[in-house]
Amino acid sequence: MLFNSYIFLFLFLPITLLGFHLIGKQGRHRVAIAWLVGSSLFFYGWWNPAYLSLLLFSIIFNYSVGISISNIFDGNLSKKAILITGIIVNLSLLGYFKYANFFIDNLNTLADTHIILREVILPLGISFFTFQQITYLVDAYNKKTKEYNFLHYCLFVTFFPQLIAGPIVHHREMLPQFTRDVIYRLRSKHLAVGITIFTLGLFKKVVLADGISV
Numbered sequence: 001m002l003f004n005s006y007i008f009l010f011l012f013l014p015i016t017l018l019g020f021h022l023i024g025k026q027g028r029h030r031v032a033i034a035w036l037v038g039s040s041l042f043f044y045g046w047w048n049p050a051y052l053s054l055l056l057f058s059i060i061f062n063y064s065v066g067i068s069i070s071n072i073f074d075g076n077l078s079k080k081a082i083l084i085t086g087i088i089v090n091l092s093l094l095g096y097f098k099y100a101n102f103f104i105d106n107l108n109t110l111a112d113t114h115i116i117l118r119e120v121i122l123p124l125g126i127s128f129f130t131f132q133q134i135t136y137l138v139d140a141y142n143k144k145t146k147e148y149n150f151l152h153y154c155l156f157v158t159f160f161p162q163l164i165a166g167p168i169v170h171h172r173e174m175l176p177q178f179t180r181d182v183i184y185r186l187r188s189k190h191l192a193v194g195i196t197i198f199t200l201g202l203f204k205k206v207v208l209a210d211g212i213s214v
Helices: 006-024 029-045 049-070 077-111 126-141 150-158 171-179 188-213
Strands: none
Touching (some): 006 029, 029 049, 029 150, 049 077, 049 126, 049 150, 077 126, 126 150, 126 171, 150 171
16 A cells, blocks of 8 residues: 555545544544554555464564563673664565575576575564664663553554655653643644645655656
8 A cells, every 4th residue: 555545645644544533532542543553554465465464563562572571680681682682583584585595596596506495575664673673672662662651652653644755763662642631632733734744745756756856
């Protein structure tokens, strides 16, 4: 689902915003966050539902590693070992999906082998959500994470406006916003500013960026 597609502009985005507003104004903040998480997973799964399992595994794994790091005292060698292990697992998954085909093709050429690997499709946004979660692990190691709500962490990773194209944001920058009451009320002035920014971004994408790339 592209940001400039009709289904995103006229169905997904309005329904997601309306649902979040209606739930949030009732004071049901956890449900509103869950609505955004579900919407973001639907947005990601629209491209290829099979890779939802990879995204969910990445979220659960990194959240668990981050909690483990945060619960260990400074100076404990196991704290650094857990961090290094978490980073290695993340980079290994990323490396497999990005470079497995390239590695096998070159190995077959150089060694005259005939290894057959089923074509590995690069999951959408894997670089962004992988490195974003690595920054979370590093923040946890440096004691810069102060909130460990799993639902909030899920939204931190899956939030659809930045899931597939970034930017990479820090855990400590984004999560405090989820506890502010003001974000759960859709005010007309905020909506007007948001529509203006979105329209400018859409113009740059469709008219400028796409036009230059042709």
